[in-house]
């Protein structure tokens with residue numbers, strides 16, 4: 001099969017200008033694109049042929065060479081039994097392993113990645129660690145945070161091109177981002193080295209962002225802290241992450257909650273725990289104690305006569321609220337009876353008298369002593 005004339009392939013005159021060639025190629029490419037003609041070998045071949053022709057004719061130097069020497073201008077670059085193998089500049093520079101890799105990936109991909117167009121990219125998700133107090137977690141709160149985020153550059157609207165200029169379609173790949181070539185039996189493509197696969201180039205970079213289209217900005221956000229958050233709770237703020245590249249969507253911002261230690265309470269799930277010191281006399285005689293709650297109020301609780309150290313009170317529903325209103329924890333108060341210190345002589349006297357005046361008033365101690373005696377065989 002003789003290689004067809006490039007002008008014939010595109011159906012244009014030898015003297016056709018660049019825009020005529022371009023629109024002729026566009027028409028053919030649309031018609032024969034592999035995505036539109038799945039598993040159609042004939043269309044695939046036509047598409048490849050048109051792309052090959054266009055690649056030469058759109059480039060003034062290559063076109064001049066072709067006009068002068070015909071297909072022979074691009075021969076001699078290897079290629080198997082197929083005519084015109086490996087003709088494109090930019091392709092032959094890659095070296096064998098490069099070619100092989102791309103050949104392989106193209107083989108797998110079936111050439112469907114042909115037209116990339118502009119490469120917009122979603123911004124990354126960001127993480128922000130936010131410490132809150134137990135009270136904030138109890139009540140819920142709104143907290144203002146300031147985070148440095150790569151934001152879309154305002155000077156250039158995120159395009160990366162200086163004011164008054166625009167990114168231009170990459171002439172090496174005509175905006176494909178890929179350069180495609182025929183190597184032996186394989187159609188291979190490689191990332192366009194001129195635009196790094198972006199499909200466009202920025203000739204005058206924006207001075208504010210250096211052509212990146214993004215700049216670091218401090219962004220203030222009001223974070224809504226829902227009731228019941230705990231260490232490890234994540235709050236997702238959709239679209240508040242890193243700005244997208246070249247008009248791509250922004251990533252999300254994840255707020256990782258850390259609840260700070262509290263001076264009085266420890267927390268397990270939605271339950272709260274607290275140890276409460278009670279003076280010895282109050283533990284002996286009984287009375288009321290006021291237990292602080294996270295809502296700032298006090299809960300008054302009556303202690304029975306003879307309350308022991310380690311006695312646990314349960315205050316139902318006085319724990320943490322569940323996230324999204326689900327369930328409510330309890331509060332557990334462990335009593336710690338405090339032994340008085342710094343007694344004067346008179347107090348000591350009174351206590352000794354008290355001790356003498358009663359019997360069987362320390363049942364636990366008595367039974368403990370009995371058990372010790374038994375252990376030593378004296379019981």
Ligand SMILES: [Zn+2]
Nearest residue numbers: 170173192195
């Ligand atoms: Zn390019």
Ligand SMILES: [Zn+2]
Nearest residue numbers: 153156206209
């Ligand atoms: Zn900019």
